[in-house]
Amino acid sequence: MHHVSNARLSAELLLAHCLSVEREYLYTHDERVLADLEIQALEEAVYDRIHGVPLQYIVGRQEFYGRYFLVSPAVLIPRPETEHIVEAVLQIHKAAGQASHPRILDVGTGSGCIAVTLALEIPGAEVFAGDISEAALQVARINASALGASVSFMCMDVVDATVSQFEFIVSNPPYVGRGDIHRLQREVREYEPHVALFSPDDELEVYRRLVAGAERVLSAGGYLLMEIGIGMDERVLELFNARWEKLPVKTDLQGLPRTVIARRRGSET
Numbered sequence: 001m002h003h004v005s006n007a008r009l010s011a012e013l014l015l016a017h018c019l020s021v022e023r024e025y026l027y028t029h030d031e032r033v034l035a036d037l038e039i040q041a042l043e044e045a046v047y048d049r050i051h052g053v054p055l056q057y058i059v060g061r062q063e064f065y066g067r068y069f070l071v072s073p074a075v076l077i078p079r080p081e082t083e084h085i086v087e088a089v090l091q092i093h094k095a096a097g098q099a100s101h102p103r104i105l106d107v108g109t110g111s112g113c114i115a116v117t118l119a120l121e122i123p124g125a126e127v128f129a130g131d132i133s134e135a136a137l138q139v140a141r142i143n144a145s146a147l148g149a150s151v152s153f154m155c156m157d158v159v160d161a162t163v164s165q166f167e168f169i170v171s172n173p174p175y176v177g178r179g180d181i182h183r184l185q186r187e188v189r190e191y192e193p194h195v196a197l198f199s200p201d202d203e204l205e206v207y208r209r210l211v212a213g214a215e216r217v218l219s220a221g222g223y224l225l226m227e228i229g230i231g232m233d234e235r236v237l238e239l240f241n242a243r244w245e246k247l248p249v250k251t252d253l254q255g256l257p258r259t260v261i262a263r264r265r266g267s268e269t
């Protein structure tokens with residue numbers, strides 16, 4: 001027994017991938033006989049899946065905010081809860097008046113899912129995205145180009161290499177403490193990039209650096225939006241000093257606090 005979650009759906013997606021068709025095709029072509037090479041490809045894909053390789057790395061893509069993103073083991077597989085960052089930026093932008101052309105920085109862009117989505121959803125936005133992993137940036141660049149998004153990418157440690165001013169800084173940083181590795185599912189622990197999962201020292205390290213860096217490169221009245229791990233909201237909110245206005249934390253579909261939002265006070269705010 002190989003305890004693969006959603007086994008039937010996984011099998012269908014693997015078969016569709018090996019035949020280079022969409023899953024719906026399988027239901028209308030049950031007479032289709034597989035060629036030897038297709039059988040071999042399917043056997044290899046099933047072998048990988050039952051040995052823990054995430055489905056998304058085998059089929060090479062994951063949907064995020066209605067678009068497919070290329071994913072490889074160099075990048076975190078985009079998660080549905082991260083879409084709340086996109087929604088929150090769109091909401092704030094809409095309330096501020098659609099005519100503005102915000103400068104947006106995505107820190108730790110991974111596959112580029114947040115940066116590319118914002119570039120496509122906010123016409124006229126100037127979007128920048130950084131990551132410490134050059135391998136991740138290569139995937140993000142491919143996604144931006146395939147989806148027709150204009151994003152400027154840079155290899156950067158948090159916000160250290162920039163002196164520009166932004167109206168939005170967004171990030172889904174690594175937030176798992178090294179000591180919690182055993183709590184992760186095998187698929188995540190063994191196959192997703194550790195640089196994307198683990199905060200180097202304690203869980204809050206990248207948040208601390210993000211808040212300090214954002215204080216330097218956010219324009220007055222600008223917003224910092226960060227995804228947080230379950231149960232981290234109070235500790236992350238404590239990182240903001242009096243120069244920030246803390247907004248209500250957004251919850252995910254299960255009602256868990258997942259997106260911290262703070263506004264940089266300026267002379268007029």
Ligand SMILES: C[S@@+](CC[C@H](N)C(=O)[O-])C[C@H]1O[C@@H](n2cnc3c(N)ncnc32)[C@H](O)[C@@H]1O
Pocket residue numbers: 075076077078079082107108109110111112113114130131132133136156157158172173174175195196197206
């Ligand atoms: C949790 S993943 C998020 C990826 C993507 N934004 C998403 O939401 O799917 C964190 C990303 O931050 C990057 N990262 C880790 N430490 C970093 C640092 N010090 N500076 C910049 N990026 C970093 C990782 O390489 C990884 O791509």
